[in-house]
Amino acid sequence: MFTLTEAAEQIRTRKLSPLELTRACLARIERLNPVLNAFITITAESALEQARQGEAEVMADHWRGPLHGIPIGLKDLLDTAGVRITAASNQFRDRVPAEDAELVRQLKQAGAVLVGKLNLHEFAFGVSGIVSAFGPVKNPWGLERITGGSSSGSAAAVAAGLCIAAIGTDTAGSIRCPSALCGTVGLRPSAGLLSCKGVVPLSTSFDTVGPMTRTVRDAALLLGALVAETGSSVPNDWAALDDSVAELRVGVPRKGFYDDLQPEVAACVEEALAVIETLVAHVADVELEAGGHRTIFNAEIYEYHEAMVTKTPELYQPHTLPRVLRCAGISATDYIRDWRSLAGERNKAEELFKQVDVVVTPTVPVAAPRISELEALGINELRPFETKYLLRNTSPFSVLFWPSVSVPCGFQREGLPVGLQISGKPGADATVLRLAHAYEHATKWHKRVPSE
Numbered sequence: 001m002f003t004l005t006e007a008a009e010q011i012r013t014r015k016l017s018p019l020e021l022t023r024a025c026l027a028r029i030e031r032l033n034p035v036l037n038a039f040i041t042i043t044a045e046s047a048l049e050q051a052r053q054g055e056a057e058v059m060a061d062h063w064r065g066p067l068h069g070i071p072i073g074l075k076d077l078l079d080t081a082g083v084r085i086t087a088a089s090n091q092f093r094d095r096v097p098a099e100d101a102e103l104v105r106q107l108k109q110a111g112a113v114l115v116g117k118l119n120l121h122e123f124a125f126g127v128s129g130i131v132s133a134f135g136p137v138k139n140p141w142g143l144e145r146i147t148g149g150s151s152s153g154s155a156a157a158v159a160a161g162l163c164i165a166a167i168g169t170d171t172a173g174s175i176r177c178p179s180a181l182c183g184t185v186g187l188r189p190s191a192g193l194l195s196c197k198g199v200v201p202l203s204t205s206f207d208t209v210g211p212m213t214r215t216v217r218d219a220a221l222l223l224g225a226l227v228a229e230t231g232s233s234v235p236n237d238w239a240a241l242d243d244s245v246a247e248l249r250v251g252v253p254r255k256g257f258y259d260d261l262q263p264e265v266a267a268c269v270e271e272a273l274a275v276i277e278t279l280v281a282h283v284a285d286v287e288l289e290a291g292g293h294r295t296i297f298n299a300e301i302y303e304y305h306e307a308m309v310t311k312t313p314e315l316y317q318p319h320t321l322p323r324v325l326r327c328a329g330i331s332a333t334d335y336i337r338d339w340r341s342l343a344g345e346r347n348k349a350e351e352l353f354k355q356v357d358v359v360v361t362p363t364v365p366v367a368a369p370r371i372s373e374l375e376a377l378g379i380n381e382l383r384p385f386e387t388k389y390l391l392r393n394t395s396p397f398s399v400l401f402w403p404s405v406s407v408p409c410g411f412q413r414e415g416l417p418v419g420l421q422i423s424g425k426p427g428a429d430a431t432v433l434r435l436a437h438a439y440e441h442a443t444k445w446h447k448r449v450p451s452e
Contacts, residue, residue, distance in 0.1 A: 018069025101198025173394025180419025268410030
């Protein structure tokens with residue numbers, strides 16, 4: 001399996017054909033997707049045409065950049081002109097948009113090859129990845145295990161080499177959770193860095209689009225290319241990825257984030273902290289608190305779903321409809337009060353960066369549970385499970401709007417991946433990626449791939 005970095009360099013130097021690479025990915029999709037269920041829609045014909053065009057451009061010395069000719073999968077929340085977008089729901093089973101999402105437009109402009117639309121937790125309203133009109137996605141490291149969600153198909157596809165990279169979305173952990181459970185890299189960038197225009201929303205204030213890749217360098221490369229396509233004035237300092245991290249101060253917020261970890265997850269994370277301690281200026285325990293702010297989330301979720309709940313409630317999956325209905329009835333007063341409370345929490349939390357540059361936590365307190373265990377949970381039991389075991393460590397950084405990346409940091413005895421989460425102050429994406437890359441370079445966890 002090529003990394004994005006490897007494939008981009010080989011395409012640039014004409015050692016690798018975009019058409020051959022795309023055909024290889026499509027062949028893997030044909031062979032493995034019936035088992036993994038990562039893709040909902042496969043766009044083989046258009047992908048091959050994009051690859052042919054990319055190859056002709058490269059051969060004519062018109063290389064567009066590191067995404068040129070690279071097969072990429074899209075979470076099925078992003079609008080794609082002329083290609084259906086389902087949000088993994090029967091509500092949208094036949095929805096075909098007329099225009100591309102802004103991010104899809106940017107990917108096409110950069111010369112990416114779009115191989116299809118990836119499965120997810122219905123409407124991104126959950127992080128187990130088992131609730132979808134198209135069935136659950138299977139974890140490549142253990143087919144009986146969940147992938148996590150909601151970007152479940154994106155994580156599984158990257159882990160299994162069905163595409164070179166994928167785009168996911170993250171509202172409270174939907175990129176980082178499945179990346180941790182599938183042994184890949186997942187980045188939630190700083191709020192607003194990438195456009196969510198044309199992306200089916202969950203909670204518009206917290207929704208973020210981001211890269212899901214095999215390595216940190218790949219994530220930085222994909223993010224940097226997309227930022228460049230926006231024409232943004234944000235400094236493109238991803239090239240500093242290899243700079244030393246010896247000056248960085250690392251905070252470890254043990255209270256809450258390190259409580260009740262599975263023992264083998266705890267062991268992997270402590271070993272990772274020991275490695276990081278050899279790389280940075282110092283590592284110290286710190287205090288960090290952030291609330292859930294369900295009032296904001298719920299009000300925005302219900303605002304989007306209200307018409308569908310009223311007109312076609314039967315088209316939701318059984319686990320999703322009650323969740324949406326519980327979001328109803330929030331007043332404008334309560335919504336504004338929760339925003340005011342969150343603003344105070346964010347200001348207080350950012351005081352921490354007077355002491356440290358980044359904070360490090362486990363991404364998820366557990367390794368991937370069995371699909372059967374979660375399918376056995378009742379409608380009123382699945383959400384509490386997700387909140388306690390899958391979202392606990394990711395959602396605080398979402399409400400704080402901090403950039404946050406999950407990187408592989410080991411495997412437990414059954415061969416399931418464990419993820420380490422590195423987070424920093426808003427706008428410090430490059431710093432977060434720099435430490436993640438240094439840790440990755442000092443270890444070999446990212447080089448492991450699941451057996452087929």
